[in-house]
Amino acid sequence: MxxxxxxxxxxxxxxxxxxxxxxxxxxxxxxxxxxxxxxxxxxxxxxxxxxxxxxxxxxxxxxxxxxxxxxxxxxxxxxxxxxxxxxxxxxxxxxxxxxxxxxxxxxxxxxxxxxxxxxxxxxxxxxxxxxxxxxxxxxxxxxxxxxxxxxxxxxxxxxxxxxxxxxxxxxxxxxPTDALVPGQILVSGKKLTSSVSRTNWSSDEGGFTVSMTNKGLIASIGSDPPEVYYQNLYEGTKQSKEASYAKFENGSLDLYINPYPTYPDMSIPISQANSPQYIKLGFDGHLRVFKWEGRQWNENGDIIKLIAEPCSYPMICGKYGICSDGQCSCPGTLENFRRINDRQPNLGCSQVVPLTCNNSSSNHSFLDLEDVTYFVFEPDISDIDMNSCKEACLKNCSCKAAIFRYGSHPSNGDCYLPSQIFSLMNNEYTYYNSSVSIKIQIAPNEDKEEKMKVSLGPIVGTLAGIFCASLIIGMIIFVWRRKKKVEEIEEHYLDHVSGMPARFSYQDLEIATNFFVNKLGEGGFGSIFEGSLKDGTRIAVKCLDGIGHMIKKSFVAEVETIGRIHHVNLVRLIGFCAEKSNRLLVYEYMCNGSLDKWIYSRSQETPLEWSFRRKIILDIAKGLAYLHEDCWQKIIHLDIKPQNILLDENYNAKIADFGLSKLIDRNQSGVVTTMRGTPGYLAPEWLSAVITEKVDVYSFGVVVLEILCGRKNFDQSKPEEERHLLSLFKRKAEEGRLLDLVEDMQCNGAEIEEMMQIAALCLQNDCAKRPCMSMVIRVLEGVRDVQTDFDYNNLLISHNLINTIQQVDYQGVTSLLPSVLSGPR
CATH class of the missing domain: 2.90.10.10 (Bulb-type lectin domain)
Known part of the structure; x- marks a missing residue:
């Protein structure tokens, strides 16, 4: 056929x-x-x-x-x-x-x-x-x-x-992947592997697995070595060289220790169903049964039943989190651990001072937790006392905690030295006594104030009678302490803003970037370097130059804004460093760099095809719609331009550089702020100093034209009448010759003209007439038709107003640096 x-x-x-x-x-x-x-x-x-x-x-x-x-x-x-x-x-x-x-x-x-x-x-x-x-x-x-x-x-x-x-x-x-269906078998040597999250279906090699062995069914988390948190083992004496397997039947999960038996050796009961059903290993470690009921899929039971549910699941409270009656908390105080996300305590905790591995145990100490236990306990040392257990952990660089269990007296017990710490739990369900001593890093003594006092002591004594010198020294100390206090307040503030990304030490980032060797380029306020984290994740590290007020303000704005939001079309901020005078931002690495090098350069061997350009425009629109309409606070980016649009390996576009962004409440119609952004992308209402998210819509319209026309909005190399793209666009629109602006995509003329009409709507003088970004998305996706009877007289501001905005002298305008980035700005 x-x-x-x-x-x-x-x-x-x-x-x-x-x-x-x-x-x-x-x-x-x-x-x-x-x-x-x-x-x-x-x-x-x-x-x-x-x-x-x-x-x-x-x-x-x-x-x-x-x-x-x-x-x-x-x-x-x-x-x-x-x-x-x-x-x-x-x-x-x-x-x-x-x-x-x-x-x-x-x-x-x-x-x-x-x-x-x-x-x-x-x-x-x-x-x-x-x-x-x-x-x-x-x-x-x-x-x-x-x-x-x-x-x-x-x-x-x-x-x-x-x-x-x-x-x-x-x-x-x-x-098999992460599910079983009725009649399917799971042979020993095969396993179910959980996904990374509810929405990320890729397998998590460090996540949960369920496998069948020649002894029975086990569930483990992918540490090194894997740690078992559930097992249903056959206690008989049968031995077989053949593969055992589990089979999903309607009413049970049957475990066959020998191949092809008449009856299973064990059966885990499941409620019978007269409708479709399946078993799935969730990203949280539960092995749930689902069945079709009415008009939806309902949970029909959980195969993994633990003694101390729910606290015995390895990641119930994330790494280092302590579970008590299903509630999650962090060990110690804010000086030791902080929550990864204050709004989601189950995501776990991170150490304030990261643990480093070295040969000296003098840099390590312990945070002792009494009546706390762990989901698994496989003794590394037996017949030992608690102090000896802790000493063994200090001598073992990979050891993250000393977990000690004993009966009647702590002088004789068992010691477990795990190399990773998942969720801990209060010792409420076991008959034995238990304590957990978490290894922590001793922060180096950097009390400069005390050192200054010691160094100044002899000087002050020598100059005790000289009032003028004493006054000068006093002024120096005052200014230094004030500066140090300001830095401490900023660092303390970032530690207590909810949802902050990971915090890195300066030494961590030196190692990750090989001491800042591979410079990717320069952007607003700093330079960008390529690097890799210990797990192999490629990163781009932005080092902010100087420690002035504007730099600090930009740094805090970026961390506070993008650190708490997540969207596929926003560059992900992995972490930051605020240590002494160092201010660094750690982003995901974007291998195809910034958009400007793909649309401005005429030396590209393979210029972006129309399908890629159309997709990039839609991606930018989705990112802006999320910022304007879907965040807990409305976020105005204020610096949308091709240099701030980055492309990943599949040319997915992501918005970057939130150093100038502004957060406003949902009930605010506008905000008064100093002028900020980049000349050429600034909306006319900037001159009134009252702005809304429509300034981003205007900048988006400029970027769309640049993508379609493959040129900058202002090009000094062009003849005078063609230097301003917006004015040229208006003139060509009035002449009905818009496609004159396009050089390499004439075959897509109809779609390009429609896209130009969308840009025109975004570039209207009156900000109230510009569409919201969700409306732009609906037009781009074909859900809604674009306006065809547009009056181009309402489109552009005059040359005088363009020049006025470009010539305004204010601090917020970012410099127009050439972009050569292969990573975030």
């Missing part, structure tokens, strides 16, 4: 809701399976293109939309997405009442999602291959040349490549 007829067949099948009766899957292979009939089967040389979301999900979970390619009665397979559906997984999903209520139960590329126009192909050689929109190979079954005859989605939800003899060549059940 040709691929075209295949397509027609499946289209008809979907529209008429045929009920498929696919093959059954036995425990390990599918012997003598019948592949005839109206099964969801695909032949060789069949390909599917991900043309985007076809069905929007109506579930309350993270799945947003699917595009099925093979349908069964309970399962379907195809492309699925979450969030804003910018990326997709090839997956198998279990259906609820209909296609509007799917849940992903298996995925092929959870760590490497693809985009729209990606292709899935069952090749003529029998290989199932997934390629991204650019042809890059993402995933393959590697079954070419293995006599594959076709692809089948069974009634159990197993995706199978079968041979002409109806035997299994490859099956998805052999490659």
């Amino acid at each position: 040709s691929p075209f007829l295949n397509f027609i067949f499946f289209t008809i099948a979907i529209f008429f809701s045929f009920q498929f009766h696919p093959i059954s899957s036995q425990q390990f292979v599918i012997p003598n399976a019948n592949f005839s009939g109206n099964n969801p089967i695909a032949n060789l040389s069949t390909a599917w293109i991900n043309s985007g979301s076809e069905y929007r999900s109506q579930t309350s979970t993270e799945l947003s939309a699917i595009r099925p390619i093979l349908f069964g009665s309970t399962y379907a397979c195809g492309f699925s997405c979450n969030g804003n559906c910018e990326t997709y997984l090839f997956s198998v999903f279990i259906l609820g009442g209909d296609v509007s209520f799917p849940q992903v139960v298996w995925s092929a590329n959870r760590n490497n999602p693809v985009r729209v126009s990606a292709t899935l192909e069952l090749t003529s050689k029998g290989d199932l291959v997934l390629r991204d929109y650019d042809g890059r190979l993402v995933w393959s079954t590697n079954t070419a040349g293995m006599s594959v005859a076709g692809l089948n989605l069974t009634e159990l939800g197993n995706l199978v490549l079968f041979s002409a003899e109806n035997s299994v060549v490859w099956q998805s059940f052999d490659h």
